[in-house]
Amino acid sequence: MSFANITTEQKQQVLSELSAIKADFATRGFFPGTSGNLSMRVGPYSPDEFFFAVTASGKDKSKSTPEDFLFVDQNGKPCESTTLKPSAETVIHNEIYRLTGCGAIFHIHSIFNGLVSELFWERRAVPVEGVELIKGLGIWEEEAVIDIPILSNFAEVPRIVPEISERLASRIPGILLRKHGIYAWGRDAFEAKRHLEAFEFLFEYVYRWQLLMNRK
Ligand SMILES: CSCCC(=O)C(=O)COP(=O)(O)O
Numbered sequence: 001m002s003f004a005n006i007t008t009e010q011k012q013q014v015l016s017e018l019s020a021i022k023a024d025f026a027t028r029g030f031f032p033g034t035s036g037n038l039s040m041r042v043g044p045y046s047p048d049e050f051f052f053a054v055t056a057s058g059k060d061k062s063k064s065t066p067e068d069f070l071f072v073d074q075n076g077k078p079c080e081s082t083t084l085k086p087s088a089e090t091v092i093h094n095e096i097y098r099l100t101g102c103g104a105i106f107h108i109h110s111i112f113n114g115l116v117s118e119l120f121w122e123r124r125a126v127p128v129e130g131v132e133l134i135k136g137l138g139i140w141e142e143e144a145v146i147d148i149p150i151l152s153n154f155a156e157v158p159r160i161v162p163e164i165s166e167r168l169a170s171r172i173p174g175i176l177l178r179k180h181g182i183y184a185w186g187r188d189a190f191e192a193k194r195h196l197e198a199f200e201f202l203f204e205y206v207y208r209w210q211l212l213m214n215r216k
């Protein structure tokens with residue numbers, strides 16, 4: 001199966017879903033200073049061969065243009081001739097697709113995800129206990145207790161990749177990079193968006209709970 005076998009309709013469907021999510025996230029202030037990146041897979045999947053649309057690097061993600069996305073392969077190489085550069089963090093998307101076979105991955109930077117990543121850095125995970133919105137991550141047990149993994153962040157993005165396979169926890173659909181941002185994924189864009197929103201809610205909840213507990 002090569003990229004040439006993927007139909008124009010399949011590609012258009014992915015681009016239109018991603019554009020809608022990008023516009024929605026932009027109105028919510030999820031892309032400060034051009035940060036963040038989004039991707040969605042298209043066509044069949046095997047860990048050795050897959051294709052996805054990803055945001056172009058360094059763009060103002062609150063703007064909608066015909067140059068917002070490009071298609072890349074499992075090595076992060078563009079599938080079509082283009083002058084666009086894929087997100088500088090495409091290698092992270094590649095590794096998450098390779099390990100999980102998921103259908104979409106969304107990454108944003110926020111004050112709360114940055115703060116909790118530092119607050120809980122020593123334990124390398126953000127603990128969340130019994131908060132209802134854990135169900136938004138697809139974990140339905142009563143009073144669930146979860147640990148959201150925090151990974152090292154490096155300016156040289158490929159250095160982040162080895163830790164992903166070491167730390168990715170099967171039931172938690174996301175990883176937090178220290179003082180950087182959250183990567184959330186799902187079977188499709190709907191699920192990845194629900195996971196991202198649930199993570200962001202839980203990060204703010206945990207942060208505020210810590211403040212309450214530690215007030216004098
Ligand atoms: C300007 S934010 C620093 C890069 C980053 O963390 C990010 O999410 C955006 O990078 P991209 O190459 O995807 O635009």
Ligand SMILES: [Zn+2]
Nearest residue numbers: 035036089181
């Ligand atoms: Zn980032």
